[in-house]
Amino acid sequence: MMDRRLIENFDWSIIWVLIGIICIGLLSIYSALYNQIQAHPTHNLFIRQLMWFSVGFTVMLFSLLVDYQQLKRISLWLYLLALLLLFAVLFIGKDVNGSKRWLELGGFQFQPSEFMKIAIVIYLSSYFSSQETSPYPGLKKLALPVCLVAIPVLVILSQPDLGTAITILAISGTVIFFVGIRWRYIISGALLIAPLLYPVWEHVLKPYQKRRILILLRPDLDPLGAGYHIRQSKIAIGSGMLWGKGFLNGTQNKLHFLPEKHTDFIFSVWAEEWGFVGCFVLLTLFALLIVLSLRVARRSKDRYGSLLVVGMTALVLWQVLINIGMVIGLLPVVGITLPFVSYGGSSLITLCLAIGLIENVSMRRYIFQFR
């Protein structure tokens, strides 16, 4: 039986904000898929998304039951399991559109790279909160975590899945930054990486990825090829104007101009139909979610807890920033979905797990309650 005081410390405000975001997501998905649902009522992705939400919330509930302190002990094992699954994808993964990201287990598909996001945060926060590690750790202390981040990032890059690789880098970077990192490391790191940029541009990036970056600088370079998505997305967002065209009235969306409209470009659908006002509401909700989560981090009883919350917050935050930045034409197009808004099951469960862990820390923020 759960302690009554645990429930008292449950942060309801996070859940309310989350529900707000999810409602916006469901409205947008319904609109994006409206034609498809009308044409094939049996293949209803909207209903499926509702099912994913119920699965996600169940996962969130279960993640509250275990004290997050327990995870500290198995953090390395969780990380190794995630790594094992990532390697498994390389060999027995399912090929979708030329990239191997999915693993099939008993008729159920999932992306191990999603699980890795959670595992790496748990591992990093327990590593940096151990007794021997002080704030502003030295190079020796940093070497191991940096390596353990680099391995999955390289594996995911080879799938290839640039979006997830960037997300994991950004999340890990945020956690390390939070532990505290000396300026001289940042500067020497930057100096080390700078000369690598050119060979990476020349040899590692695929032609389509280069084009996406060039498009950002000069959007009219190729308005129907690589620039097509972003141009149509901008037309959709811009044509929403202040108040939007109204629910189910988005023409860019309906006329099939928007690509990947129920996944990566879902924000354009929302922006077209609800205008600047709708976008402002959504951005505010995301900002609130981050502020409330970071409040949990600050109030946590120990360093491990706050690092864990910071990592989970970063997981949500970076995906929001990268996805919206891409859709409004400020960042290059990489396949990152908008948390809690885009269609998709695997990422949704990861996100619910992340919120669950944040709440977990929030509920157990007073030490003595457990003693």
Next chain:
Amino acid sequence: MLKRRNTDSVELLNWQVTDVATFQKQYFLLLGLMLLVLLAYVFRMWHLQVLQGATYRYQSENNRIRLEEIPAARGIIFDRNGNPLVENRPAYHIQLIREDVRDLDQTIRDVARLCERSPEELFGVLEAGKHVPKFLPMRLMSDIDRDCLARVEAQRIRLPGVFIQLEPKREYRWRGTAPHLIGYLSEITEAELKGGQYQGYFPGEEVGRIGVESAFEKYLHGKRGGRQVEVDAIGRRMRLLDEVLPIAGKNVWLTIDIQLQKVAESCIEGRAGAIVALDPNNGAVLAMASSPLFDQEKFIRGMKREEWQALSRDSSHPLLNRCINGTYPPGSTYKPLVALAALQEGAITPDTNFSCPGFLEFADRRYRCWRAHGHGSMSMVPAIIQSCDVYFYQSGLRLGVDRLAHWVKAFGLGERTGIGLPGESPGLVPSSAWKKQALGVPWQKGETLSIAIGQGFDSATPLQMTLAYAAIANNGKLWQPFVVHRIEGHGPDEVDEIRGKLKQKIPIEQRYFDVVKKGLLGVVESEQGTAHAIKDKTYPTAGKTGTAQVVQMAEGPNRTPTKNLRERDRDHAWFIGYAPANNPQIVVGALVEHGGHGSSAAAPLVQKVIAEYLRNAPNAAGS
């Protein structure tokens, strides 16, 4: 409050004072950074939606921009001499965008009148497609004729929303010729679209089925293009904004000669069977006929359910490519392989004599020779010429099943030839290990007798047998057969020539090949030969007849005369031959299902094909 203070003291134990301070700093840094980015986003949004909103609104509403698909023409299939076998013809479809139509009812009636169809039929199409969004085109009529096209095109200005779509369709120039080899097309299924095999395909596209259309799909298919056009209020194109041209599929040149193919097909017309012709010098397939044939055009025009069922359930299996997919006991055509194996293993020599009284007693059973009163005593060459069963019973006994299997496999039997067409059968070369594993019982010596004359467990496709004979004809080179010798892209550099691939050099001594080939030559050229009737004066022909039993003969002194047997119990007739025997240019294998004797039912067909080829081949003045 007391509790809270308590907590703080515990925290201080855990967190050093400096920790808390630095932590606070990072917390605000992160928060500030995030808010800064979000603020930038809000400004960007303000810029897009409020400052430039009107421009974008205009673009989204006033520009009626449509994406149209441009189908890619599929590659053309030529024969070896450049005769087009499969081309593309334009097909015209009437499309309708309901959003642009002023008076739907009247428009439908007008179109129906112009095309001499009943309006009810078109209303039916409209009803069936009512779930298609209104702004998307739906197909009203497909593949309309020229008259209808001309009338609709002339009246189009008065029919807003109606337009003509052009699509390339497959046209089989030699309709009903080599359908198994060429294959046909059908629409891609939903399952295939989801699977990984057909990436970059769209619903409604056609993919190759069986034969070259399927095996060379990735070359033939090409890549669909598209264009973005601005249309006016009634859906007419006003301006082409951008166009991505389709990339036509690559052309494929077959190794077959269409004239030879026609001759081969006419040879087995009316019977079930297969004729394969190969070039023994590189493994190229010169003709590949499987009978009965089917009509590919039916697939292109769209087949009714009943038609498809009738075709797929026909007991003569017209869709089966018997050359690569039908497996038959090879009968006496197996004997030259047994001879080569026995010679190379030293089980017998060319001069070993066996006496044939018309049967061989073995393990209390009589294994009969096809000639009831026997062949007398003879050595290897006459035994091949007269196809003496007893001689090969004896050779097989000395050789044993496993050594025989080893050498027969060296000739490519028991495994797929790798011709590259879908659905090839591997056939079966039995061995004692195979039987133990597959049937769970040990090998019986008596069975060795059966397999030595190509009966029993042995089975092979006509292509495999013909290929093995090609390897005899060229003294031991086993080629990988191929049906396409050139893949031709659109630039001058984009031509891939495909040459034969040597699978292996069979390690059998040349003198043994000479002995067996002498026997094969005698089969046609000597007076006693089982196929002497097909002798041609202009060039020497070598070959071997085969009469493969379908049902085990009842114990009795005589075979039942063929004409008294029911059709399905009659023997399969085989003949595999090559010519000119001294410089082989072509190897032809023929199998006639339930044809009776190889000498009378199959050998003449082979000679006809050989004669046709040598008549036209420039370098075949062999003899």
